[in-house]
């Protein structure tokens with residue numbers, strides 16, 4: 001089903017539904033190979049519930065045939081007794097008692113199965129969500145920045161909930177199959193041709209349903225980016241984070257219009273499919289009913305001729321009806337189950353994504369004390385979706401213990417440089433050496449542990465003030481004195497002292513009695529993270545942009561003192577900060593323009609001197 005192109009709210013035209021969105025029979029059967037892995041997931045969630053479920057369903061599978069047979073015996077007995085008045089009716093009442101017992105057992109086991117399915121479903125959902133978060137944590141930043149990856153993640157995330165359908169579906173299928181075996185055996189004893197009529201009664205509906213399931217899968221899959229956009233619009237249109245700007249710029253109508261257009265288009269597609277499905281469903285069910293009544297005519301005819309008893313008649317008619325229901329169920333379920341199994345493929349596909357940035361087999365430990373520093377050798381880097389080099393031909397040395405400031409206009413590549421240093425990306429060209437070894441040779445976790453970065457877009461965790469500092473070294477989150485010490489160093493202590501709940505105070509307004517901080521207050525808290533982590537290398541990406549002049553001065557006085565002997569990189573647009581650095585590296589469009597001390601660069605009278613004087617003039 002091809003989609004008509006809709007320009008999105010950024011003006012981009014969304015892609016047509018791709019060829020890959022069609023779901024062939026081959027895909028469906030291939031998807032069934034996911035079931036063993038799925039069963040493994042359920043088994044891991046709870047072996048006891050898994051076995052309990054299997055046992056209960058096995059008993060339930062035998063009940064329909066057994067109950068029908070007892071029903072037949074009861075009717076035959078009633079007829080015998082009515083023909084021989086005065087005979088003992090004990091046998092009859094025993095049969096009625098057994099039937100009653102089986103009916104109660106059937107209801108009780110039905111409830112028990114739903115209970116176990118529900119519990120297992122919840123456990124599987126929790127386990128899968130945890131696995132999803134664990135796996136996402138191993139993946140590269142670059143993968144997160146890719147839209148196709150996000151679609152995959154989104155589809156996988158949807159798979160973590162609603163797994164109970166597949167779970168009860170697959171278990172139910174097995175139960176139905178066993179049940180069908182019992183019933184079909186009973187039917188075949190009387191006439192094997194009845195089984196053929198049975199197929200006629202169920203196959204048309206199966207084919208129809210299967211066709212429409214395929215269509216609905218294609219539609220839902222090809223609309224993943226738009227569904228993501230709908231979620232995003234809903235968030236932007238109604239969230240505390242965006243409310244301020246939405247109001248000031250009067251964006252609500254713009255957002256709502258976009259949402260309306262997109263959601264209406266999706267609804268229209270879905271509606272047309274649902275209507276066609278309902279129409280065809282009716283026609284095919286009528287055909288199925290013909291098959292059923294064909295068999296019924298045969299059974300009634302036999303009973304009238306006296307070839308079978310009235311008990312047989314009820315048994316056969318009941319068996320046939322049950323079989324038709326069960327087979328229809330199993331075939332229809334099969335179709336949606338294979339579809340679910342295909343969805344499951346999305347989940348396993350996500351788990352199969354491998355990070356490109358990882359530790360080598362034999363990795364080096366981060367040096368206790370850096371000896372020669374970091375050497376950038378002709379480093380070049382391009383973002384995945386970009387043609388432009390964000391950095392190119394970059395060669396310089398970051399000496400141990402040095403304080404290096406990065407300066408350059410917006411988009412010059414400063415943040416990219418520090419991301420390469422922390423190995424969030426690997427260079428596309430050249431290499432970065434630490435004490436003579438490529439960064440790629442070091443243990444990744446150890447490297448990251450020893451490099452502390454506070455990004456300009458640091459996360460404002462909607463958690464307690466204490467945790468917001470402790471994220472710098474989350475394993476030490478119970479070490480209150482370290483948290484308080486870090487807060488003192490970053491000036492966050494005065495901010496926290498004013499909070500009603502102190503370090504326990506929930507920050508942000510999303511939960512409970514959360515308190516919102518000002519931009520500068522948040523920045524002081526985030527800076528605390530840098531001190532929390534006792535790293536060899538400290539990187540601050542515009543750490544003081546939101547601070548007032550006095551706080552900024554104080555932060556840097558302390559920073560120089562507190563990071564003595566440590567290597568530090570500071571990105572800043574404020575030259576009052578920059579000039580405190582040992583050396584300054586000036587970037588322009590991804591290229592190194594100048595490097596040297598404040599005095600040297602002023603002496604050189606190049607770009608740095610120009611920018612410095614420009615800013616100084618502003619203060620005169």
Ligand SMILES: Nc1ncnc2c1ncn2[C@@H]1O[C@H](COP(=O)(O)OP(=O)(O)OP(=O)(O)O)[C@@H](O)[C@H]1O
Nearest residue numbers: 145383386390408409410411412413414415416417
């Ligand atoms: N995730 C990304 N995907 C694609 N391109 C990116 C990404 N991040 C940055 N860029 C591009 O790379 C270039 C360098 O960006 P970078 O963030 O390193 O600049 P910067 O010097 O830190 O800028 P600023 O002073 O504005 O923070 C820019 O042209 C930017 O558009």
